[in-house]
Amino acid sequence: MDRFLVISSDGHAGPRPEVYRDYLDPQYREEFDVQHAARMDALDRAGGLLEMAEETARWATGKEHGLAGAWDSERRNEVLDADGVAAEILFVDGLTEQNSPPFGGDLGLVPMGANPELQWAGARAHNRWISEFVAQSPERRFGLAQVTPFWGVDEAVKEVRWARENGLRGIMMPHLWLGQDAYHHPKYEPLWAACEELEMVIHFHSGAAPAHEYFGAAIFAPQQSTEPPPEMPGALGIYVTEVAWWLTRPVVFMIWGGVYERHPRLKTAITEGTSIWVPELLELMDHRYTEHHGTAKLGTGYKKHLKMKPSEYFRRNVRVGSSVMSRREAELRGEIGLDTIMWGTDYPHPEGSWPKTREIMLETFRGLPEDEVAKIIGENAADFYGFDREPLEAIAERIGPERSAFRGVDS
Amino acid sequence: MDRFLVISSDGHAGPRPEVYRDYLDPQYREEFDVQHAARMDALDRAGGLLEMAEETARWATGKEHGLAGAWDSERRNEVLDADGVAAEILFVDGLTEQNSPPFGGDLGLVPMGANPELQWAGARAHNRWISEFVAQSPERRFGLAQVTPFWGVDEAVKEVRWARENGLRGIMMPHLWLGQDAYHHPKYEPLWAACEELEMVIHFHSGAAPAHEYFGAAIFAPQQSTEPPPEMPGALGIYVTEVAWWLTRPVVFMIWGGVYERHPRLKTAITEGTSIWVPELLELMDHRYTEHHGTAKLGTGYKKHLKMKPSEYFRRNVRVGSSVMSRREAELRGEIGLDTIMWGTDYPHPEGSWPKTREIMLETFRGLPEDEVAKIIGENAADFYGFDREPLEAIAERIGPERSAFRGVDS
16 A cells, blocks of 8 residues: 555544434433533633633634534545545544533543433433444444443443444443542443453543542532632643543553453553553553562552553553654654554544644654554554454545655654 | 761651550540550451551561660661661651551541541641650651641641641641642642741652542541451552552642742652652643643643743752662652652661661662762752751761762662
8 A cells, every 4th residue: 555544543523412402312301401501601600611612612713614524424524534534433522512412421421420310311312323423434433332330330231232233332431430439349340241242442531530629529510500610720730730640540440450351352442641651650560560679568469360460461452542642652652562552633623633634644753664653543443443444445545644755754 | 978968758756556645635535445446456357458467567577676766766766877867857657566646647647537626636646746756856857747738727827836836847748638629729828828937848748549449438437337348359559559649649739729839938848659750740741831732722821820830840849758769760860850859768667778778778879979879868858958967967977878888880
């Protein structure tokens, strides 16, 4: 091939709020109207969050045609073609015209402040919609269902099976438990078993963090508050400092908890939290697994159930979706793991590479070994997710970035 | 001087439980008897924690003479002389014969599960005792009061003043807030102001972590539970992976919250969490402060109140107490910060260097530039804490490690 096969590990899709309403079971639509109005109203009083919404709106101005790819199937393929991207992993959206799934069924799936029944209703509205969206272009779309494990593990397993039967190939789970049981708890065993059996890839996606610590408790239930949140200086700076750490936490719990020891074929992706933390985290866990002096007082019982070092589970079972990765990350690809990194565009989000994906890819990868670039921008994802290569390569041959352009001397 | 001046940034002292009982206000002694019995009983049912207590007891066997330095003033100076240490920063103990201050007034000062009045009673019992212990050898002992800010900021400020008037020069504060307001909240302003005014150094010390997430909720209130905690595989592995991160969190909140901007002379030490995380944390915070693309949607309002980069506050206001640091940390001293690191022994804890401090120091530092070693093992602490150098240097001239021994070629 003269062109690269590009797969974005990080795409977002979701319809506008009024369409989500139609995908809700009818008994939840009245509550939707109440909460949607309250949410729009709360946004007006939300300080830092308002500035955030305004910045996003400013960025979106003039990009309406392309942004409609968040929900319009043909438009999306048109955008992807222009960007050089053959296929995508599809998460919920939430930034494009306030199109989060309702009732906290969104990218965070945060349990704090959520009503379990309603959160499931919102998640299912998305799962139905994304299932149809994937079916409109199945060879290019790897769709994820929203699944929360906190309101009954059986319920979560049921949704995993529904998703598999409806053309979805993975799930997105919350990475914050905030008062619920963490992921080393044995109660989640049936969920890990179902995902392994059905080859459903588990995803954690950046964004949620304990915002109640940064902004005050009202942040997770703005519609219940009539007061503006207190002025908390630096809250957003703390958020952007910590956000990737919260994202990586579930895998730390799952590795030490023996989840990958018991489920060697269970796959997990950690998306949009950079990949810069990988070497240090693996070194730290392995150090804690092998060294003795510093942890002598802990005995050795805590690691008996792990036959391999933590990093070995990570390398076997986990991949990292690094969206719009930096040149520094590309240069550290050896330490981060050449087979670990899966590049992503984060389309249609303002911090993503769209609509300049081709240029940004060149800046990031020009001059690096061609086979290594190929792995990072597409082949790792193709292997990990088990994409059907033939139709994708036909698409890539037509729209993929030309390999020759990357052969600069700019290393 | 032919010998190094050594100051340990990390020492622990505290009397046995029955002595703490005497230092409690009388009205709390009956409750002490009840809770102390329940605590000893709960330990027998505590799974991984029991193994931990047994390992510590095994290590302690045969070391009783030296361990008595945890509460015996003369014994402590004898131990320090043998170890080559001239002076110490003194935190509470808790490992040596179960000698934690009562009622959660311990090294964690964790608010979760604590009774505010009792926690203060336990903390004050320690503060009275440590004040007397410091007075028995004031030139060698920099004592810290236990201060929790969660049960009223005025109460905390009062205790800071009491501590200053009673010969203590700093405070130890909890690094977990667990449902209480975090340290960027404006309500803590009078506490930061008091510490700056009175030159009381704020300390955070490793140990506490959200153990309720690792082991189940009963862990912070074992005396209220009659059941053994659930079997949570890997809980201790998760704990040792995360523990340093939790320790560093308060300073992230304080830097972004503008605490050091408003209080340029406020000093903070972060102790026994290694120093290996310093370069990456500072780079991450500075990146978040200066870059634009990834945080464009946040606007710029979140950093307007900071005149300097986060790393500049850190370098000016913060020091890191790195106990029994590794050779790798010593080799990375340039990136970590030659003025940032303050070496410590962690005496009398099993993961510390006692009774082999002289040998371990040699292994860690041999062959490195002498003036840099001198800073790390003593002079940084002497400057930061404002020790009276003359009496310390007289002690060091008698018992300090000989500089010549460090001039090996083993770099």
